[in-house]
Amino acid sequence: xxxxxxxxxxxxxxxxxxxxxxxxxxxxxxxxxxxxxxxxxxxxxxxxxxxxxxxxxxxxxxxxxxxxxxxxxxxxxxxxxxxxxxxxxxxxxxxxxxxxxxxxxxxxxxxxxxxxxxxxxxxxxxxxxxxxxxxxxxxxxxxxxxxxxxxxxxxxxxxxxxxxxxxxxxxxxxxxxxxxxxxxxxxxxxxxxxxxxxxxxxxxxxxxxxxxx
Ligand code: SAH
Ligand code: MG
Numbered sequence: 326x327x328x329x330x331x332x333x334x335x336x337x338x339x340x341x342x343x344x345x346x347x348x349x350x351x352x353x354x355x356x357x358x359x360x361x362x363x364x365x366x367x368x369x370x371x372x373x374x375x376x377x378x379x380x381x382x383x384x385x386x387x388x389x390x391x392x393x394x395x396x397x398x399x400x401x402x403x404x405x406x407x408x409x410x411x412x413x414x415x416x417x418x419x420x421x422x423x424x425x426x427x428x429x430x431x432x433x434x435x436x437x438x439x440x441x442x443x444x445x446x447x448x449x450x451x452x453x454x455x456x457x458x459x460x461x462x463x464x465x466x467x468x469x470x471x472x473x474x475x476x477x478x479x480x481x482x483x484x485x486x487x488x489x490x491x492x493x494x495x496x497x498x499x500x501x502x503x504x505x506x507x508x509x510x511x512x513x514x515x516x517x518x519x520x521x522x523x524x525x526x527x528x529x530x531x532x533x534x535x536x537x538x
Pocket of ligand 1: 359386387392410435457
């Protein structure tokens with residue numbers, strides 16, 4: 326997407342995270358856990374600092390990196406986050422404990438598509454952050470936007486999928502299918518009359534959807 330030189334330049338300007346967060350970043354890198362890219366998470370955190378949501382729902386915890394970054398940036402917010410993978414959930418739980426955020430970050434384990442009745446008890450949410458299986462974004466959106474506060478915002482990560490949404494030559498059939506799903510989601514979201522949506526080409530692409538009044 327953007328020129329690598331520019332991205333390197335921005336990255337080296339971003340202040341170092343504390344040791345504990347850096348350890349999580351290192352772990353993610355070593356173990357191929359797809360946590361948010363640095364410039365992407367910084368942009369998201371800044372949007373959240375402006376918005377000041379009290380309650381955030383995250384779909385896709387992985388090992389808790391983005392949830393812990395949000396907890397750090399918004400000390401008076403509560404974050405409910407869902408992870409399907411048991412191993413990752415366990416590691417996320419350890420990380421939340423190690424960073425002493427147990428009262429702020431609530432971890433739920435299971436398929437997000439089946440946890441709506443549990444999640445509902447924690448709502449309504451001022452912000453919903455969708456960052457799980459890319460083929461199912463529209464399902465996550467439809468299932469959880471019912472618990473969005475009237476002035477709430479849905480943030481969706483990875484909507485540019487390494488720029489592949491703009492590529493016409495994709496060899497792998499599986500990747501092609503996934504790209505088609507993401508493009509369908511982007512199109513649907515941009516046409517959704519209940520929201521104003523803007524796409525930011527930062528990180529892996531973030532859509533910001535604000536409920537219309
Ligand atoms: N938000 C994290 C990264 C999440 S990676 C961060 O930036 O730190 C995406 C995660 O979504 C993966 O760990 C995957 O296991 C999880 N996931 C995928 N589909 C899911 C589903 N249907 N329900 C819950 N979690 C899901
Ligand atoms: Mg992501």
